[in-house]
Amino acid sequence: MSNIQYFSTMKRWGKSVGREGMSEAAIAAVEDFDGSYKGAIELAGKMKAIAQATSCDVYWSEKMNKGYHKQLSVAERYNSKNKF
Numbered sequence: 001m002s003n004i005q006y007f008s009t010m011k012r013w014g015k016s017v018g019r020e021g022m023s024e025a026a027i028a029a030v031e032d033f034d035g036s037y038k039g040a041i042e043l044a045g046k047m048k049a050i051a052q053a054t055s056c057d058v059y060w061s062e063k064m065n066k067g068y069h070k071q072l073s074v075a076e077r078y079n080s081k082n083k084f
Contacts, residue, residue, distance in 0.1 A: 007052050014053030019060055026050050 001009075014022055029046040033039050051068070054060040 006049075007055070010049055010052035011056045014056040014060075017053075019057060022050055022053050022057075022060060025053075 017025070026047065029043055029050070033043045051064045054064040
């Protein structure tokens, strides 16, 4: 399956489950997190898929982007302090 097909699948799922379903999926993913480094990256992957699903809802997409940009700021601050 291509990235476009994955994105389309998640967008359709988001439309089907709605805001509540997407939120419940995010909460369930966090609750399943085992606390390990590998588990953290798996959680990031689950959140990426859920984030793609928010594209079906303008408001939820805005909320997802707010979180994305907060994390982007963390990375930018780190990079500015740790020049490679």
